Amino acid sequence: xxxxxxxDALSDAAVQIFRDRGVEVDFQPDLGKDAARLAExxxxxxGLAIRSATKVTAAIIEKAARLRVIGRAGIGVDNVDxxxxxxxxxxxxxxxxGNSITTAEHAIAMMFASxxxxxxxxxxxxxxxWEKSKFxxxxxxxxxxxxxxxxxxxxxxxTRGVGLRMKVVAYDPYLSADRAKTLGVEKIETxxxxxxxxxxxxxxxxxxxxxxxxxxxxxxxxxxxTARLINCARGGLVDEQALADALTEGRLAGAAxxxxxxxxxxxxxxxxxxxxxxxPHLGAATAEAQENVALQVAEQMAxxxxxxxxxxxxxxxxxxxxxxxxxxxxxxxxxxxxxxxxQVTENAIKEIEIDYVGAPGQLNLKPLTATVxxxxxxxxxxxxxxxxxxxPLVAKERGVAISETRRDAQGAFGSYVRLTVVTEKQTxxxxxxxxxxxxxxxxxxxxxxxxxxxxxxMLYTTNEDTPGYIGAxxxxxxxxxxxxxxFALGRASKGGEAIALMGxxxxxxxxxxxxxxxxxxxxxxxxxxx
Numbered sequence: 290x291x292x293x294x295x296x297d298a299l300s301d302a303a304v305q306i307f308r309d310r311g312v313e314v315d316f317q318p319d320l321g322k323d324a325a326r327l328a329e330x331x332x333x334x335x336g337l338a339i340r341s342a343t344k345v346t347a348a349i350i351e352k353a354a355r356l357r358v359i360g361r362a363g364i365g366v367d368n369v370d371x372x373x374x375x376x377x378x379x380x381x382x383x384x385x386x387g388n389s390i391t392t393a394e395h396a397i398a399m400m401f402a403s404x405x406x407x408x409x410x411x412x413x414x415x416x417x418x419w420e421k422s423k424f425x426x427x428x429x430x431x432x433x434x435x436x437x438x439x440x441x442x443x444x445x446x447x448t449r450g451v452g453l454r455m456k457v458v459a460y461d462p463y464l465s466a467d468r469a470k471t472l473g474v475e476k477i478e479t480x481x482x483x484x485x486x487x488x489x490x491x492x493x494x495x496x497x498x499x500x501x502x503x504x505x506x507x508x509x510x511x512x513x514x515t516a517r518l519i520n521c522a523r524g525g526l527v528d529e530q531a532l533a534d535a536l537t538e539g540r541l542a543g544a545a546x547x548x549x550x551x552x553x554x555x556x557x558x559x560x561x562x563x564x565x566x567x568x569p570h571l572g573a574a575t576a577e578a579q580e581n582v583a584l585q586v587a588e589q590m591a592x593x594x595x596x597x598x599x600x601x602x603x604x605x606x607x608x609x610x611x612x613x614x615x616x617x618x619x620x621x622x623x624x625x626x627x628x629x630x631x632q633v634t635e636n637a638i639k640e641i642e643i644d645y646v647g648a649p650g651q652l653n654l655k656p657l658t659a660t661v662x663x664x665x666x667x668x669x670x671x672x673x674x675x676x677x678x679x680x681p682l683v684a685k686e687r688g689v690a691i692s693e694t695r696r697d698a699q700g701a702f703g704s705y706v707r708l709t710v711v712t713e714k715q716t717x718x719x720x721x722x723x724x725x726x727x728x729x730x731x732x733x734x735x736x737x738x739x740x741x742x743x744x745x746x747m748l749y750t751t752n753e754d755t756p757g758y759i760g761a762x763x764x765x766x767x768x769x770x771x772x773x774x775x776f777a778l779g780r781a782s783k784g785g786e787a788i789a790l791m792g793x794x795x796x797x798x799x800x801x802x803x804x805x806x807x808x809x810x811x812x813x814x815x816x817x818x819x
Contacts, residue, residue, distance in 0.1 A: 291357075291594040293336035296321035296343045299362060303338075303583035310591035312336070328352045336360065336590050339368070347373035358593050360586040363388060363573055364442075365523060366603060367496065375604045378676035382589050382602050385441050387582035388573035393445035395572045396491050396521040397453075399545035402566045403517045404429055404489075406543075427515075427542075430454045435487025437480060437503075438522065439464045439472070443493030447472045458483055484511040489519065496523040506531035514540055521547040521572045524554075533558035536565060547572050599656075605678045606655030616656060619649045619706065622721045622729040623657045625743045625819060626708040627664025629719050629731070632817050633749060634669075636712035640690040641665065647704030650695035658693055661708060702732055731777075737788050739779035744792030747817040752810045754780045754787040761808055762789070769801040786812075 290313050295304065298318040307314045315334070320327055321343030331337065332354045339345065340362050350356070350373045359369055361383040374381050402408060405426035413420050434450040436443045439461040450457040457474040460483045469476040477483045480503070484490060490512065494500045504518070504527040512518070518541065520527055529550055535541040536559075543564035549557050552570060559565050573579070592598040597613040599605050608616060630641075643661055645654060656677070663680035675683045684691060698704055705722035720733040724742075731741045735751075748771070752758055759778070766773060775792035797805075797816040805814045 291335040292333065293338055293590060293594070294320070294331065294334040295338040296327060297338070297340035297362070298342075299338060299340070299583040299587070300580055302580070303362075303587040306584060306587035307591055310588075310595055312591050312594055324349065331356065336594055338362065338586055338590060341365065341368055343368060345369040345374070350374055350377055350379065353377070353379070358382060358590055360590040362579075362582040362586040364392075365495075367523070371604055375679040375682065376676075378678050380593065380599060380602050380605045380678060382586065382593070382600065384582040384585040384589070385601055387585045388575075388578035389441045389445055391575045391578035392442050392521055392572035393449060395547060395568075396442075396446050396493070396519055397449050399519050399521060399547065399566055399568070400429065400434075400489055400491065400517070403519070403543040403545040403564070406564070408566050429489070432456070432488035433458060433486055435460070435477075435483040435490045436474070437461075437483060437490065437492050438494035439468075439474070440493065442522075443491075444468075444472055446491055446493060447474050455489075458486060481508065481511055484508055485513075487516060488513065489517050491519040492522045492526050494522050494526060496525050501525050502528050504528065504532070506534075509535050509541065512541060515542045517541070517543040517545070519545045524548040524552060525550045530558045533562040533565075536562040606653065606659060608653060608656055612653050616652055618723045618727050618729070619652065619657055620660050622649075622706050622723055623660040624664045625729045625731070626706060626719055626721050627661040627666075628668070628743075628819055629734075629749075629817065630708055630710050630717075631665040631668035633813075633815050634665075634710055634712060634717070636714045638665075638669075638687075638689050638710060638712055640692070640711040641684075642692045642694070642709040642711070644694045644696055644707040644709070646696045646700070646707065647698035649704060649706055650697070654693050654695070657706070658691060661706075662689075662691060665708075665710070705732060707733070731790065734779070734788055734790070735781075735786070737779040737781050737786070739777045739788065739790060741775065741777035741790045742792070743819040744774060745819060746793050746796045747819065748789075748791045748793055748797050748805075749813075749815045749817055750789045750805065750811055751813040752787050752789065752808075753812070754782075754784050755810050758787070758808075758810045759789075761810070762805070765805060765808060766793075769797075769804060771795070771797055771801060 292313040293307055295316045304314055304316050328349050332352050336358045338360045347370045356379050358380045364383055364385050366383050369381055371381050406424045410424040432455050434455040434457045436447050436459040439459040447457050451473045458477050459474045460477045460480045464476055509531050545566035547568045548570055589600045592610050596610045598610040599608040659677045659680050662684050663675050663677045666675045702722045705720050707718055707720040709718040717735055721729050721731050724730050772794040773791050777790045780787035802814055802816050
């Protein structure tokens, strides 16, 4: 039974979801605040469910020997070291949809609060003043709303803006023309153009190396003096000192911030600037949203631990519960293909091409391709250096191009996967399929047909097709004490290149391999492990 640690406050209903799905739960809602204690105990769990209080650092992950999944109840994962988790093969999930409405509504509320100076007017009225003329506001109807980042939350804000009869423009490199049309917004090609046109700018982006200080002093200077800036996304997207200066100098009408570069924000340049509305990161702070994300993270983690389904992962391809059993036999095929190619390839890999023919071509290819890539890179980089989660990133870092092709059923087997590896010196391919017993079979190597089931230990040779080779090889293996369990042969043509793939009882030692290579007909010999 998998075991999950909940180190932040989740609802009783979320805890019960884990139990109902067959997952053992250890609910310690205050543990996340004690990093030292968390590091001591985290190694005993398969899953870690958190909110924002728990900081899952590289040091914590180093201690998490059996951890398979980290689930964040919420959108932001600034408190999780995703690269460290990926390197260990730990799936990191969040719940991007559970608080979309709540956060979008808060952004709209902040927009109104700024436009009508509601917090300042409230404080003035409570102080016994009646300063109607001082708090002259501005209408939003007919104004231009600029949405920077038009994903889940930004999309909701955009539709709310349309409902308020605002002209909505959006900047998002990933926003398609069809999606923009559906939302009723105009897509803007650059953030600079959006800033010059918008009366209200609202940010809905993650904080990354590319988006940190996205609105710096130069870009803030592009905004209209009558414009207002809303940030209910992530702290650090805006140069807060530059914004405070613009407000103080009257170069901007107002701002409303729910998030700050350092939180909890005890002091901040914006606190001392005029016409600013500040709230303490309340975007997701509704009872409905907190319950929704807690339930969602419990469901997602339980589905992964019990069924292999992956939803809303930030470092792994998504796999539905329905897809998982269909993928399983083809994952085994992809593992075998990648392991074979990785062990026989001797030169730097430039490109891998994967053809999914027939049945596997109808499946979700991302987990299959990740499996092939990881299995191929392991022999080259070391067992602990790469896994299914980190493989795409590791391949990219090493300049390995990866391509996928779906093809209709063809050939004698109908459905199979072919892996082609392009190196600096040659191009080679290997293909495998699933037999009726559910196990993988190699069906072609280097364009030569054969049939071989992967074995824990195997010997692969390429040789000249000459009489007496099989007898010579068998005699040599017998003399070396290597027992053959299975034997598959194939050749390109009579007298041409031939291959042999043998299952053996034990790994062929290096000294024995050297004697096999010394046989006059042998061109190459490799000891393989699967």
